[in-house]
């Protein structure tokens with residue numbers, strides 16, 4: 312059956328037809344997010360549209376990926392202009408865009424490490440983390456890494472090895488040499504938030520002594536554990552953890568795949584809220600606003616370690632990706648998106664906190680800016696995770712026209728990560744629809 316989209320006049324297949332074709336011709340995908348699948352065919356800023364022209368407020372941004380907004384006019388114009396000129400240019404030939412953009416991105420990274428100067432571009436966060444691991448090995452001459460329990464770093468062999476969640480480590484074993492340090496997960500720690508941070512840092516110190524040779528190549532950490540359910544470390548966590556890592560000769564690889572580009576509010580990088588100094592920053596997702604891109608940013612000294620080691624990326628730094636990322640930076644720098652994320656995020660968190668005060672099912676509202684998680688529990692006293700409830704809430708919210716995600720090791724956290732152009736009125740709507748959906752689903 313064909314239906315007509317009110318907005319675009321394009322004839323799209325019905326969602327059931329698309330779902331049937333996908334089930335037959337694509338590898339089985341993770342369990343359905345909604346009881347009845349949603350088909351999205353258009354987007355405008357913070358809104359998405361299905362094949363019938365039904366509008367959804369997008370509060371998940373394609374998993375924290377659409378930063379400046381769907382089909383932002385400046386972004387569309389930049390990509391249209393580039394596609395008329397050249398789509399592909401391998402690293403074998405010069406093109407001015409890649410160096411110019413690297414200079415621009417590295418200038419931003421100087422806010423966290425004044426020595427940042429050099430970039431490498433890939434097509435995804437996984438590939439960028441792979442390059443970060445290669446750099447750390449080449450620079451230190453070592454092969455052991457530490458990652459954080461409940462982390463997510465990608466779907467290549469090395470990045471699965473760095474991922475601390477059993478469901479994502481299926482078909483184990485993965486490359487050896489990665490040990491996991493406890494997350495600073497205050498909600499599930501028996502004590503205060505300060506004690507949780509102290510225990511997490513102590514756990515890292517113990518791990519360095521007992522689970523590694525003490526001579527590590529690097530420490531991989533997201534600033535906020537994204538897929539892990541917006542677990543947000545305490546204020547002193549990163550400065551203390553990174554001091555330990557540096558004392559053991561390792562590099563700190565800061566995974567900003569979800570938290571970069573202003574998502575955590577006020578700053579371009581999430582780590583700026585903690586004041587720790589990364590040796591390597593990894594970006595992806597929001598940097599391309601939906602166009603595939605990954606980036607590694609580091610110092611000239613670390614970058615020099617791969618001199619003479621063959622490596623290559625067919626599409627990384629290509630003119631289309633550079634046009635996309637350049638347009639994203641134009642918008643981020645020319646508007647107050649990061650401040651908006653801070654303001655609107657605080658308002659949304661306050662609305663969710665209001666809901667938490669009235670419900671026995673909301674264990675914790677956490678996050679920063681527009682990187683928010685709401686952990687649902689069977690009851691507040693036992694803190695038993697409530698994954699079925701989280702799934703039901705996500706489904707109800709969709710019925711009410713708001714798209715959010717679900718995650719966390721136990722699958723019990725509702726993840727809210729909208730495009731950064733979300734308005735105050737949108738934030739109020741997300742909080743209201745969340746509270747209503749929770750009530751209906753409980």
Ligand SMILES: Cc1ncc(COP(=O)(O)O)c(C=O)c1O
Pocket residue numbers: 374434435436437438440463464465466533537538566567568569595596
């Ligand atoms: C923190 C983090 N790192 C890395 C990745 C992997 O990025 P990609 O899916 O682009 O390979 C993800 C993806 O969700 C992520 O959330």
